Amino acid sequence: MKPASAVAEIAAAVEARRRPYIEIADRIWGLAEMRYREFESAELHAAALEAEGFRVTRGVAGMPTAFVAEAGSGGPMIGFLGEYDALAGLNQASGALECRPDPERAFNQGHGCGHHLLGTAAHLAAVVARDHLRRHELPGTVRFYGCPAEEAAAGKTFMARAGLFDDLDAALSWHPSVANSVFMNATLANVQAHFRFHGKSAHAALAPHLGRSALDAAELMNVGVNYLREHMPDQARVHFAYIDSGGPSTNVIPAFAEVLYTVRASRIDEALALFARVEQVARGAAMMTGTTVEMVFDKAVSNVLHNDALDRVMAEQMEAVGALEVSEEERSFAAKMQSTLSAEELASSAKHFAAALRDPQPIATGIQPYRPEAARPVTGSTDMGDVSWAAPTTQCLTACFAWGTAFHSWQMVSQGKTSLAHKGMLLAAKCLAATGVALAGRPEVLCEAERELRAKRGGAPYRSPIPEDVMPPPARDVKV
Structure with a gap:
């Protein structure tokens, strides 16, 4: 035909x-x-x-x-x-x-x-x-x-x-x-992850020195990532959203805060490399505030x-x-x-x-x-x-x-x-x-x-940007 x-x-x-x-x-x-x-x-x-x-x-x-x-x-x-x-x-x-x-x-x-x-x-x-x-x-x-x-x-x-x-x-x-x-x-390729900061609550007026603010850590992370923007590839993008800002009380030092980050770049290798730098900023923010940070990988897509x-x-x-x-x-x-x-x-x-x-x-x-x-x-x-x-x-x-x-x-x-x-x-x-x-x-x-x-692909086989231990959201105990 x-x-x-x-x-x-x-x-x-x-x-x-x-x-x-x-x-x-x-x-x-x-x-x-x-x-x-x-x-x-x-x-x-x-x-x-x-x-x-x-x-x-x-x-x-x-x-x-x-x-x-x-x-x-x-x-x-x-x-x-x-x-x-x-x-x-x-x-x-x-x-x-x-x-x-x-x-x-x-x-x-x-x-x-x-x-x-x-x-x-x-x-x-x-x-x-x-x-x-x-x-x-x-x-x-x-x-x-x-x-x-x-x-x-x-x-x-x-x-x-x-x-x-x-x-x-x-x-x-x-x-x-x-x-x-x-x-x-x-x-653009992208990588997305939750950053969950864990601190210590305290009375913000009576004993602020006893607290370790998870919200401070999240905000310092955002400031640090903003300083990265000068040093990113031209097509790169970084977006974030507060998932949990630590609660509505100003007189309680927040013991928990969570930020969701999406990192984009022209190729998946560039996105993963930039994501690694964002993760380092998060760990630095935790060190500066005496808190800890848990990174929960959510998803990634290739270009x-x-x-x-x-x-x-x-x-x-x-x-x-x-x-x-x-x-x-x-x-x-x-x-x-x-x-x-x-x-x-x-x-x-x-x-x-x-x-x-x-x-x-x-x-x-x-x-x-x-x-x-x-x-x-x-x-x-x-x-x-x-x-x-x-x-x-x-x-x-x-x-x-x-x-x-x-x-x-x-x-x-x-x-x-x-x-x-x-x-x-x-x-x-x-x-x-x-x-x-x-x-x-x-x-x-x-x-x-x-x-x-x-x-x-440079002769290499396809490699998923999502780690093997990260399950699809329906199989996880996290919000989607």
Whole structure:
């Protein structure tokens, strides 16, 4: 079968199956379950894949909401990765043009990053790719990964540490966005840990000399880390939040204080090295205050290793699938949504998707050219980074939201069940399925992709940045 006819067949198969998958995405939008607690969302995906004949293994890598579904036999092994976790503080009425919570929802969380769409498109792509390979009697195994806790967590990093991606010839994923392109941007690695200071309480007025302030230690740590900022790599970031500041009483010297730190850098080795310096500052703060400090490692994610061999196939398939088709009604709604955005938010999209500015529209419909040399770094992080170190990986973006919509915003939640969001999701499914099928028939590209990955890892195997003794949060007795 010629490539063009294969893409047309795959696109038609996605359209033929669209209705139940739109219902899945909308249902998960309404569930809006938080990281590691996506029980209904994960089961919804797992049960639907099981009904399609996939072999499903639940609760992998020590996480109840992580699963693997597989169909077919033999090589090549093509993996599709899906997410379904939501964000706190983003309860929002669907379709509203103002920040307005949905009064029928009792919880304050929402899909402000489009993961209800992300998991559903990858799920649909896996089913369509499996069907295509089977229909044409082509060899290959299709695998779908149900990945929990991408938001401020590291579900895929724990899965990578467990070796779940090691036998993949290619890993495919995507992300809802405001433009259509191969994902070309660099991301930051990060390391996160709790620093818990233990001191000694005393009366702050009668006997302050008997106390050892854990809060003083935490504050001195923050001061010390601020002095590190001059000596960090250019793309490095350090963030912190007080988890426990020692209580509300000013006349009691705090015996306990806790700070959560996230350290980011361009590469995982840089992030780990900077994290080690932050840890030294914490120990120095404890020494200065006569307290002790306990470091509790929480999670880490690696930077994304882009794979040019796979990215070029993804770009080729996106061009073959074609532009996003939208109605005048959808354009009008997108323009109204744009009116709620600030100039800074619109400029942020322009910074990362400058090519779309050649024909500015409320919705970016065209496919942006594959130009990795022009890509700019993204200062966020994703646990897809660890997948990309474990197996050759490619990702795409499709426009599910009005141009300029900021991630983790009420506007993104509001648009999550619109026809535009559904169309972007279906476009992603077509691109992913077409790429998976194309790669299954190109062993030479898969070999090239593996050689490229080995070269970028310096010939070394993938090594998880999370120590072996650190369990996923569901298996720990700590807050998540």
